[in-house]
Amino acid sequence: xxxxxxxxxxxxxxxAVNYAAKIAMELDAELVLLNVLFLDAPPRASMSLKSVEDxxxxxAEIDSVQLINELKEQHKGNLNITHKIILGNPVEDIVExxxxxxxxxxxxxxxxxxxxxEKYIIGSNAAGVIxxxxxxxxxxxxxxxxxxxxxxxxxxxxxxxNIEAKALVPLAQLFNSTIHIVHIIEPNSKxxxxxxxxxxxxxxxxxxxxxxxxxxxxxxxxxxxDEYIADIKADLLAMFTRELTFFEKLFGKSVTRQMAFHSWxxxxxxxxxxx
Numbered sequence: 001x002x003x004x005x006x007x008x009x010x011x012x013x014x015x016a017v018n019y020a021a022k023i024a025m026e027l028d029a030e031l032v033l034l035n036v037l038f039l040d041a042p043p044r045a046s047m048s049l050k051s052v053e054d055x056x057x058x059x060a061e062i063d064s065v066q067l068i069n070e071l072k073e074q075h076k077g078n079l080n081i082t083h084k085i086i087l088g089n090p091v092e093d094i095v096e097x098x099x100x101x102x103x104x105x106x107x108x109x110x111x112x113x114x115x116x117x118e119k120y121i122i123g124s125n126a127a128g129v130i131x132x133x134x135x136x137x138x139x140x141x142x143x144x145x146x147x148x149x150x151x152x153x154x155x156x157x158x159x160x161x162n163i164e165a166k167a168l169v170p171l172a173q174l175f176n177s178t179i180h181i182v183h184i185i186e187p188n189s190k191x192x193x194x195x196x197x198x199x200x201x202x203x204x205x206x207x208x209x210x211x212x213x214x215x216x217x218x219x220x221x222x223x224x225x226d227e228y229i230a231d232i233k234a235d236l237l238a239m240f241t242r243e244l245t246f247f248e249k250l251f252g253k254s255v256t257r258q259m260a261f262h263s264w265x266x267x268x269x270x271x272x273x274x275x
Contacts, residue, residue: 001029004104006036006095006129009063012142016110019138019266021071021079022146023108027174031081033067034098035060038089053087060085092128099135111139130241130269136171138236138268147235149175154238155182155225160272161198162205164240167270169208178210180232184224187217229265237267 005020007013017033024031037056064083072079088094099107111126126139154168165181172179181202185191199213218224229237 001027001105002032002103003029004032004034004095004099004102004107004135006034006091006107006109006125007067008035009060009067010110012110014067014110015142015144016108016140017067017071018074019140019144019146020108021075021081024079024081025075029080029105031079032102032104033064033081033083034095035064035083035085036089036091036094037085037087038091057085057087090128091125092132095129096132096134099133104135107133107135107137109137109139111141133269134271136268136270138266140266141264143264144266149177149235151180151232151234152177152236152238153180153182153225153229153232153234155184155221158183158193160240162202164270164272165202165211166206167240168238169206171268172208172210176210177235178212179208180228180234181211181213182216182225182228183214184216184218184221186219189217226264234265237265239267239269241269241271 003020003024005013005017007017020031023029037053037060064085068081068083071081084098086094086098095107098104107129109126109129130137130139149171152168152172154165156164161181165179168179171177183193185193193215195213195215199211202211202213203209214228216224216228218227225237228234
């Protein structure tokens with residue numbers, strides 16, 4: 001397994017790096033630190049573009065080596081980790097191109113919880129990578145720590161339940177996780193959902209016994225998911241993207257943006273390749 005970690009060496013990105021390192025230790029995976037550099041302002045007249053790029057690359061090289069040494073010391077040297085520095089923009093395109101052409105199986109990166117209008121800013125690196133990536137992405141909030149993946153919550157709209165649940169099974173098998181499938185309905189909903197039948201059929205079709213299905217009544221989707229996550233002490237939230245939208249089919253644009261920045265546990269997103 002090969003895990004890519006986009007990083008800018010900030011405190012937030014190091015939370016994701018440490019999270020990824022612990023996953024790598026459990027799975028004997030290879031880690032690749034990726035630092036994407038770009039100039040957001042023209043160089044001063046006394047400096048050429050090339051000289052500025054050289055300085056940026058030199059600093060990134062020092063930071064990368066230092067971070068790798070810290071990680072190896074922390075984990076007793078038992079990490080297979082390398083680094084890559086790329087000049088370019090936008091970040092999401094660089095990440096996607098590198099991941100696709102270098103056999104990456106999983107992307108892990110940090111994300112910071114936002115409030116107010118910041119919830120609706122879709123231009124962050126994490127949001128851009130999630131929207132653009134054909135490879136599963138785990139976003140790690142600033143206070144998250146890896147303590148295993150015993151409980152994975154998958155929020156579903158029921159449209160592609162079997163296909164999406166099937167995509168989650170390989171990850172769950174790696175950690176012997178329970179997949180908690182949750183569907184949020186409004187208090188006045190007339191839906192008739194056969195929970196036992198759905199659960200039995202999924203277990204049989206997916207050949208995985210650790211699956212639970214739950215219908216949560218709540219007039220606010222985010223609150224419903226949050227409450228369920230808290231109730232079962234979930235370790236990971238799973239969502240699915242379609243094309244370049246942000247869980248648009250499942251929740252609608254505004255709620256989706258909130259979920260991306262709101263989640264207080266790590267979230268894994270998969271792109272729907274069948275939609």
